[in-house]
Amino acid sequence: MKKEIILKRIALIPSFRCNLNCRLCISSSPNLPPGNDMTIEEAKKTLKLIFTLIDKLELLQISGGEPFLFKELAPMIFECFKYADRFEKFMLFTNGTVPLRDDVFEIIKQHKDKFILFISNYGLHTERFNAFIKTINKNSITYRIMNYHGDDQYFGGWVDFGEYVSYNRTPAMLSKVFHSCGQVQCGGCWQVQNGQIHWCPRSLRGTLAGFIPSRKNIDYIDIFDTETTLDEKRTALYELIHADYFLGCDYCTGDMGTNDPTKRYPAAEQKVARHRVIYE
Ligand code: SF4
Ligand code: SF4
Numbered sequence: 001m002k003k004e005i006i007l008k009r010i011a012l013i014p015s016f017r018c019n020l021n022c023r024l025c026i027s028s029s030p031n032l033p034p035g036n037d038m039t040i041e042e043a044k045k046t047l048k049l050i051f052t053l054i055d056k057l058e059l060l061q062i063s064g065g066e067p068f069l070f071k072e073l074a075p076m077i078f079e080c081f082k083y084a085d086r087f088e089k090f091m092l093f094t095n096g097t098v099p100l101r102d103d104v105f106e107i108i109k110q111h112k113d114k115f116i117l118f119i120s121n122y123g124l125h126t127e128r129f130n131a132f133i134k135t136i137n138k139n140s141i142t143y144r145i146m147n148y149h150g151d152d153q154y155f156g157g158w159v160d161f162g163e164y165v166s167y168n169r170t171p172a173m174l175s176k177v178f179h180s181c182g183q184v185q186c187g188g189c190w191q192v193q194n195g196q197i198h199w200c201p202r203s204l205r206g207t208l209a210g211f212i213p214s215r216k217n218i219d220y221i222d223i224f225d226t227e228t229t230l231d232e233k234r235t236a237l238y239e240l241i242h243a244d245y246f247l248g249c250d251y252c253t254g255d256m257g258t259n260d261p262t263k264r265y266p267a268a269e270q271k272v273a274r275h276r277v278i279y280e
Contacts, residue, residue: 003238004055008187010197011061011093012080012203020095020124022139023271024158026201031067032209038193039235043076046192049223051083053234060087060234062192063201068098072174077107084114093118095268096132096145097125108141116142122268123149148267151245157264159255163203164211169250178245180257188241195224197237203248211252219246 015037018029025031025184038046050057060080067073074179080090096119108115117136121129136143146154149216169177183200190197191204198204198220204214207220216222217236225233255263 003234005053005054005234005237005241007054007058007190007241009059009061009091010050010054010057010190010192011063012038012043012076013063013065013191013193013201014043014067014073014076016065016205017069018064018066018095019069019098020122020268021270022064022122022268024160024265024267024269026161027065027205028209032205034065036194037070037209038076040072040075040079042195043079046195046223047079047083047181047196048191049233050197052230053221053223053237057087059089059091061091061093063093066095066098067092068094068100068104073108074101074103077104077111081107081111088114088115089116091116091118093120095120095122095124096129097122098132099128100132100135105135105139109139112141116144119143119145120148120268121145124268124270153267155264156261158176158267159258159263160253160265161255162253164206164209164251166250171245174245174247174249177249177252177254179256181254182256183250185257192223195222197221197223199240199246199248202252203246206248206251212248215247217232220250 016027016029016034021030060083062076062080070076092115094117108279129251148154178184189200191201193204194208196204196207198207203212203220207214216225217228217233221233221237223233228236
């Protein structure tokens with residue numbers, strides 16, 4: 001019998017570029033060169049393969065970096081909504097500090113029924129943030145704000161995922177880290193870029209940057225891989241979804257599963273970056 005591939009959510013990552021400079025960014029946007037942005041052709045190919053491989057998906061997402069910096073965001077959303085009958089809701093994550101462009105605004109309005117904007121409020125660039133909220137309010141766009149500043153931060157603030165170094169954990173320790181992680185307990189924060197589908201942003205970024213050993217079709221699925229058939233990719237994805245852990249968890253503090261309040265930090269502390277590349 002065919003095994004069903006069911007995912008709660010998956011996010012396309014058009015780009016790792018960001019206008020902010022957060023010290024503990026899970027995608028290391030301020031600390032690493034951004035790599036290649038996703039092209040529209042790549043987005044089309046990615047979406048087609050995702051919806052060939054995955055039987056049920058609740059939430060299709062676009063995240064980053066800061067997606068509103070991405071010049072081809074509107075055509076990318078257009079491509080996503082060609083599959084509107086295959087997902088329940090569409091979520092776009094933003095820091096709310098980049099002005100809404102007209103082309104993006106128009107396409108959001110066209111798909112209001114399924115669209116939710118997730119906005120992290122870091123208490124930064126408040127004038128731009130307030131203007132952003134005013135515009136979406138005026139147009140009845142569904143949104144949620146996650147408060148990430150002041151004393152009452154969402155989830156008590158952020159955790160530090162640490163440097164990309166191996167902790168040499170045993171399989172039993174890796175399993176414990178994996179199963180206690182918030183990214184896993186919510187069904188996975190699955191992300192895709194460069195044809196790679198990963199469990200979480202940390203794994204995607206660390207593998208693309210070469211810090212985490214690349215074990216394709218074991219720790220992540222390479223949907224562009226020409227050496228494996230669709231059936232083989234499906235089997236590998238099914239196994240990864242039901243895995244006990246993946247190697248990336250050895251290159252992570254694993255603190256996202258912590259109950260220790262001393263391991264929570266104020267979100268979005270802005271820090272001078274080693275690499276900071278944004279669109280002109
Ligand atoms: S807003 Fe901060 S956490 Fe989000 S992508 Fe940009 S640098 Fe990273
Ligand atoms: S523990 Fe594993 S799943 Fe959790 S954030 Fe780290 S790499 Fe991702």
